[in-house]
Amino acid sequence: MEKVKKFVFIIFFQIIIVNAQNLSLYEKENWSTPETEIDKIVFSTLKKLNIKPAYSSSDEVFIRRIYLDTIGMPPELEEVINFLNDKNPDKRKLLIDKLLERKEFAEYWSMKWADILRIKSEFPINLWPNAVQAYHKWIIDSLRKNKPYDKFVRELLTSSGSNFRVPPVNFYRAVSGRDSYSIASYVCLTFMGVRFEKLPEDVKENISKFFSRISYKKTNEWKEEIVYFVPEYKEPIETFFPDGEKVKIPPDKDPRFVFADWLIRPENPYFSRNIVNRIWAWIFGKGIINEVDDIRPDNLPIIPELLDYLEKQLIKSNYDLKNIYRIIFNSRTYQMSFIPKDTSPDAEKYFAFYPVRRLEAEVLLDIICKFSGNGIEYISQIPEPYTFIPPLRRNVLLGDGSITGDFLELFGRPPRDTGYESERNNRINEAQIRYLLNSSDLHKRIQSSLYIKEILKETRWDKKKTIERIYLSLLSRYPAENEIKIIEEYFKKEGISFNQAVEDIVWAIINSKEFLYRH
Amino acid sequence: MRILWIFLIIFFWSNIYIIKGEVRPKAKAVIQIWLGGGPSHLDTFDPKPNAPYDYTGPFKSIPTNVPGIEINELLVNLSKIADKYSIIRSMTHGINAHETASYLMQTGHSPEERLVYPSIGAVVSLFKGYDYGYKGIIPSYIVLTTPQGRFSESGFLGFKYKPFVTGGDPNKTPFAVEGIVLEGIDENRKKYRRNLLYSLDTFGEIIPFSKEFEWFDKCREKAYEIIEGEVSKVFDLSTEPEEIRDMYGRNKFGQSCLVARRLIEKGVVYVTINYSGWDTHSNHFQQMRQKLPELDKGLYALITDLSNRGILDSTIIWVSGEFGRTPKIQWEPPWNGGRGHYGKCFSVLVSGGGFKGGFVVGASDEKGEEVIDRPVYPKDLLGSIYYLLGIDYTKKFPEKFGVDAKILPEIENGPKKGILKEIINE
Structure with missing residues (x-):
């Protein structure tokens, strides 16, 4: 019975594919990208399991995807046209290199870091606005300079000084409790991907000893706070590292340094594994180990060789995170089409196609704001006088989790309370769709869009050219024949003016799955 | 034989029911009127006519229809229906910061705890909402018209338990509820x-x-x-008679109260009206002259209308800010007659849903600075609301949320302590 069902499904599936005339817009049979080490590992695994990998993505799909995954925004219209016309066989590789160097790369990825480091000025983190700004800027700078990851973590773990002047000390302030247990649990979560509460009691106690000599004091400046090591103790600390190795720390030595040096050793099984797995998950929507922040001995990687390979690459390149991004983006595994050739659950599990996912709240809002030429005015009530954020600044750059808006809340921006990756919710729901379909705010944005006005001026109200430009800007591709036909019909509708028709087309595209999802 | 079994089962079942001391919940729904920023208790429900001018300021107090209870002179309408609500004059938590006080007042939990708890609205909509048989197409937890902003209402319950926030302004036509109208x-x-x-x-x-x-x-x-x-x-208020709309007051707050009534009638479980603007550090009295009549009219209309429609008995209304305001007035510039944050002692109004009317709980001293009788802590107030709704506040949150957390911290019950038994109808 099952077999018959499957057979019927396959036939049905193929009929649909044959019918979908626009398929060439999305994928192509022949690869122009060379096979990489990642692909050897992933494809051989797929072969063993008898799963067919997807085709290559089309250039149209690729350019939109790589822009979103590197700089968190879709390409400009001209960038799409130039890329599609480019005949260079290496153009994907060259584009990846170029995008990794854009300043928006650091801006977009600082958002993820701000999520897991819980950057927020108010309850329950209470970093306070000045410290939030210093900390956020430090993260963007580190990403922009591509600071080696071991150095980045070491600075976070070992810094001392003022929360305003030595930004990484805020790591120790972005915890809801300031006892050594709370700090230790946060260190394990962030840099080892381990849930502290699942560790045995003695291990917990041993780890927390490394963080038992941190102290905080106020200064004369309002809300300034110094994080420092207390050297007054007479007793040495005797404890064990998470891997069971014993250590004795003399009282005049800051135990945080001892822990940091243990953590960032190349042979440490937790350190590189955690970050490469997270990056993989940030790009593919799920990790090689899942959940990415619940790594346990009984939580096994889906493809162990893949994780080993990425770990080795990270260590070999001296903890160059951009390099990890680069080798992933250059792989066929990443550049595959989102259209599966095998619909079994295993295909999804073993990365046999690129999984579609709804865009993050901030990214989606960035596109909408940019397209309407009109940003959101964020005001923070703390402290007085209020903080105002320039309206046309990107939403991904909203460093403070306490500054938020209705759209961001509706579309699942994380509250940054726990640092868990699961706090960010990219699942579509009824309320979000209702907003997109029927919001007065969105309607006004489209109606008064400076971007649309610009397009109309350039195309001189030529219907076909206008449609083309709208498609290129919002979906990074030319419209298909049948789409043009549908839209031309729409222009003829009685009682709908030219401008209204344009508004409705834009509205329909913003409501389409192709627009709302990474694909 | 079979009948005997059934009889026995019913017998034991009813016994268990009696032993556990459960009562059928009196309240079905809650309307929370949140006076964000913290209103002055002296200038609303706890006037101190005998205190020096530096405390009372220019306002007088007026008697209500319940002998012995006086409230601010600008609350004229509310003074006529004091038998329909009770005033807690001994609310206290001691926190003077907006965000932590807002959190404590609406979760019952100390901000020092490691977890971020959900607000009472999210908790009620968890236990009375879709997970437990709520079938309405209107979401079970609605906020009029803007979100809290100071903390995430859903806490560790997560995204799914966030309220539906309407946006828009019900005093405008149409009431442009985001995504609906x-x-x-x-x-x-x-x-x-x-x-x-x-x-x-x-x-x-x-x-x-x-x-x-x-x-x-x-x-x-x-x-x-x-x-x-x-x-x-x-949400379409145009179907409402003009005189009803006028009774509630033609302003954002008044019309929000009217929308709240309509939502409750449709079975919505929890409605929060975020009515801000009470953070009156400077020019306090001018601002109160403008706001108090609005509050008076809207709240009077809401209580009266619910009562006339016979649904006040099953609907709790609670009116509170995150704290009160300093009893002593700051006359000097830049305040020019202002009041600061005051969490040590303030007032809360409760009505309906099983709360008795016409009572005053606790008392503050002659200047409104200290609680002198029957302190009421946030958990006592929230616990009383949960109790009336039939939610067992001593139990833990369901396991699926992955936390080991109780709905409320331990409440010490006793005479003049804990749950507000003195104003709960048994």
């Missing part, structure tokens, strides 16, 4: 647009087995169901 597009065009969307959005057909897109389509269907159906009607 769209201004400026006629029915014909709506129909055309919908067809256009369905013919252009064919992307899902390329990956027909995608669970994600299957879910997407379901959500879109439901969204259209809401847009085109009952839900938009509940």
Whole structure:
């Protein structure tokens, strides 16, 4: 019975594919990208399991995807046209290199870091606005300079000084409790991907000893706070590292340094594994180990060789995170089409196609704001006088989790309370769709869009050219024949003016799955 | 034989019921009127006519229809129905910062605890909402018209338990509830647009087995169901008689109260009206002259209207800010007659849903600075509301949330302590 069902499904599936005339817009049979080490590992695994990998993505799909995954925004219209016309066989590789160097790369990825480091000025983190700004800027700078990851973590773990002047000390302030247990649990979560509460009691106690000599004091400046090591103790600390190795720390030595040096050793099984797995998950929507922040001995990687390979690459390149991004983006595994050739659950599990996912709240809002030429005015009530954020600044750059808006809340921006990756919710729901379909705010944005006005001026109200430009800007591709036909019909509708028709087309595209999802 | 068994089962069942001391819940729904910023207790429900001018300021107090209870002179309408609500004059928590006090007042938990707890609205909509048999198409937890902002209402319950926030202004026509009522597009065009969307959005057909897109389509269907159906009607105040609209006051707060009544009538479980503007550090008295009549009219209308419709007995109304304001007035510039934050002692009003009317709980000293009788802590107040709703506040949150956390911290019950038994109808 099952077999018959499957057979019927396959036939049905193929009929649909044959019918979908626009398929060439999305994928192509022949690869122009060379096979990489990642692909050897992933494809051989797929072969063993008898799963067919997807085709290559089309250039149209690729350019939109790589822009979103590197700089968190879709390409400009001209960038799409130039890329599609480019005949260079290496153009994907060259584009990846170029995008990794854009300043928006650091801006977009600082958002993820701000999520897991819980950057927020108010309850329950209470970093306070000045410290939030210093900390956020430090993260963007580190990403922009591509600071080696071991150095980045070491600075976070070992810094001392003022929360305003030595930004990484805020790591120790972005915890809801300031006892050594709370700090230790946060260190394990962030840099080892381990849930502290699942560790045995003695291990917990041993780890927390490394963080038992941190102290905080106020200064004369309002809300300034110094994080420092207390050297007054007479007793040495005797404890064990998470891997069971014993250590004795003399009282005049800051135990945080001892822990940091243990953590960032190349042979440490937790350190590189955690970050490469997270990056993989940030790009593919799920990790090689899942959940990415619940790594346990009984939580096994889906493809162990893949994780080993990425770990080795990270260590070999001296903890160059951009390099990890680069080798992933250059792989066929990443550049595959989102259209599966095998619909079994295993295909999804073993990365046999690129999984579609709804865009993050901030990214989606960035596109909408940019397209309407009109940003959101964020005001923070703390402290007085209020903080105002320039309206046309990107939403991904909203460093403070306490500054938020209705759209961001509706579309699942994380509250940054726990640092868990699961706090960010990219699942579509009824309320979000209702907003997109029927919001007065969105309607006004489209109606008064400076971007649309610009397009109309350039195309001189030529219907076909206008449609083309709208498609290129919002979906990074030319419209298909049948789409043009549908839209031309729409222009003829009685009682709908030219401008209204344009508004409705834009509205329909913003409501389409192709627009709302990474694909 | 079988009958005997059934009889025995019923017998034991009813015994268990009695032993556990449970009562049928009196309240079905809650309206929370949140006076964000913290209103002065002296200038609302705890006037101190005998205190020096530096405390009372220019306002006088007036008697109510309940002998012995006096309130601020600007609350004229409310003074006529004091038998329908009770005033807690001994509310206390000692926190003077907006965000932590807001959190404590609406979760009952200390901000020092490691977890971020959900607000009472999210908790009520968890235990009375979709997970426990709520079937309404209108979401069970609604916020009029803007979100809290100071903390995430859903806490560790997560995204799914966030309230539906309306946006818009019910005092305008139409009340443009975000995503429900769209201004400026006629029915014909709506129909055309919908067809256009369905013919252009064919992307899902390329990956027909995608669970994600299957879910997407379901959500879109439901969204259209809401847009085109009952839900938009509940927010349409034009069907309400003019005199009713006038009674509530033609302003954002008044009309929000009216919308709240309409939502409760449709079975919504928890409605929060975020009524801000009470953070009156400077020019306090001018601002109060403008705000108090608004509050007076809206709240009077809400209580009276619910009572006339026979649903006050099953609807709790609670009116509170995160704290009160300093009893001693700051006359000097830049305040020019202002009051600061004051969490040590302030007032809360409760009405309906099993709360008795016409009572005063606790007392403050002659200047309104200290609680001198029967302190009421946030958990006592929230616990009383949970009790009336039939929610066992001593139990833990369901396991699926992955936390080991009780709904409220331990409450010490006793004479003049804990749950507000003195104003709960038994």
